[in-house]
Amino acid sequence: MESxxxxxxxxxxxxxxxxxxxGLAANLxxxxxxxxxxxYLDALSRAYxxxxxxxxxxxxxxRIEHAEKEHQLVIADTACLVLKVWAEVRxxxxxxxxxxxxxxxxNYTYLLCTPDLPWEPGAHRENPDxxxxxxxxxxxHLWKANRNFxxxxxxxxxxxxxxxxKVSGLL
Numbered sequence: 001m002e003s004x005x006x007x008x009x010x011x012x013x014x015x016x017x018x019x020x021x022x023g024l025a026a027n028l029x030x031x032x033x034x035x036x037x038x039x040y041l042d043a044l045s046r047a048y049x050x051x052x053x054x055x056x057x058x059x060x061x062x063r064i065e066h067a068e069k070e071h072q073l074v075i076a077d078t079a080c081l082v083l084k085v086w087a088e089v090r091x092x093x094x095x096x097x098x099x100x101x102x103x104x105x106x107n108y109t110y111l112l113c114t115p116d117l118p119w120e121p122g123a124h125r126e127n128p129d130x131x132x133x134x135x136x137x138x139x140x141h142l143w144k145a146n147r148n149f150x151x152x153x154x155x156x157x158x159x160x161x162x163x164x165x166k167v168s169g170l171l
Contacts, residue, residue, distance in 0.1 A: 011113035
């Protein structure tokens with residue numbers, strides 16, 4: 001099997017990451033790695049801590065790497081950048097394990113969802129008022145690290161993302 005291509009859907013909360021991930025995976029008939037943090041936080045019987053973000057990152061990474069061994073194309077609903085930004089904003093520091101994964105994640109292609117969809121409350125959502133600032137933080141990280149990415153916006157996200165992936169040579 002030729003090497004796997006991994007597409008990470010990222011961005012602030014409630015910006016359509018899951019919707020875009022699921023739509024792309026259905027259209028491309030490829031592996032989909034859901035966001036592990038939801039299941040992890042649902043099972044937690046206390047407030048989450050910085051070490052929990054490390055646990056989430058390690059499991060999400062493991063799931064992505066497993067899928068990469070079995071599939072040529074992998075779509076992941078979030079990865080290291082979400083955990084990096086989450087740690088920076090919530091705890092003002094990024095654990096080494098998350099930073100290391102971010103530095104290793106240079107071959108991923110990123111789809112950065114803009115927060116132009118209405119915010120909806122959720123059990124683990126914390127940032128209804130600063131999604132634009134968070135989006136800029138994501139964008140700066142991607143740009144500074146010279147990652148292959150596109151900002152995806154509006155309601156027709158799947159066709160927009162598919163076009164970017166074709167132009168990028170991933171499809």
